[in-house]
Amino acid sequence: xxxxxxxxxxxxxxxxxxxxxxxxxxxxxxxxxxxxxxxxxxxxxxxxxxxxxxxxxxxxxxxxxxxxxxxxxxxxxxxxxxxxxxxxxxxxxxxxxxxxxxxxxxxxxxxxxxxxxxxxx
Numbered sequence: 001x002x003x004x005x006x007x008x009x010x011x012x013x014x015x016x017x018x019x020x021x022x023x024x025x026x027x028x029x030x031x032x033x034x035x036x037x038x039x040x041x042x043x044x045x046x047x048x049x050x051x052x053x054x055x056x057x058x059x060x061x062x063x064x065x066x067x068x069x070x071x072x073x074x075x076x077x078x079x080x081x082x083x084x085x086x087x088x089x090x091x092x093x094x095x096x097x098x099x100x101x102x103x104x105x106x107x108x109x110x111x112x113x114x115x116x117x118x119x120x121x
Contacts, residue, residue: 004030014044019119022098023050033113040113045106046070051098054120056091059112063087063097070105072097094120 009028014020024047031041043066051071063072065085071078072087074095081087089095099105 002035009043011045015050019052019055019117020050021053023047025050025052030108036113038113040109040111040115042109043106044109045104046099047104048099049101052096054094054096056094056118056120057089057111057115058117059091059115061089061115062110063089064108064110066106066108068105069100069103070098070107071100091115 009030011026011028014025014027015023017025026045028043028045029040030043031039033040045067054075063081063086065081065083065087067083069080069082072081072089072095073079074089074093079087080100087097097107
């Protein structure tokens with residue numbers, strides 16, 4: 001067993017990663033490939049207005065909102081989400097997620113360990 005305290009994983013600035021735009025984004029890798037072979041579990045935090053581009057994963061993705069107000073969108077709909085809400089995005093679905101213009105936003109992301117991401121411009 002291993003206990004990971006909320007401030008143990010370093011917050012990495014991901015603002016300049018090619019998938020993000022619109023403001024500052026940080027990420028904390030909580031449980032990843034170094035600890036297991038099945039899933040990646042991380043926290044991603046967006047400042048107001050920051051989001052990611054349309055993208056798709058090769059595995060299902062689960063997003064659990066921990067703070068603020070955000071949007072999870074597919075090609076056909078945009079849904080506002082808030083603390084305690086969960087979004088399930090099936091493998092291959094083109095989508096984006098991020099903060100609303102007026103609120104910061106954070107979510108836990110769960111993906112399978114071997115999942116890859118394709119970003120669409």
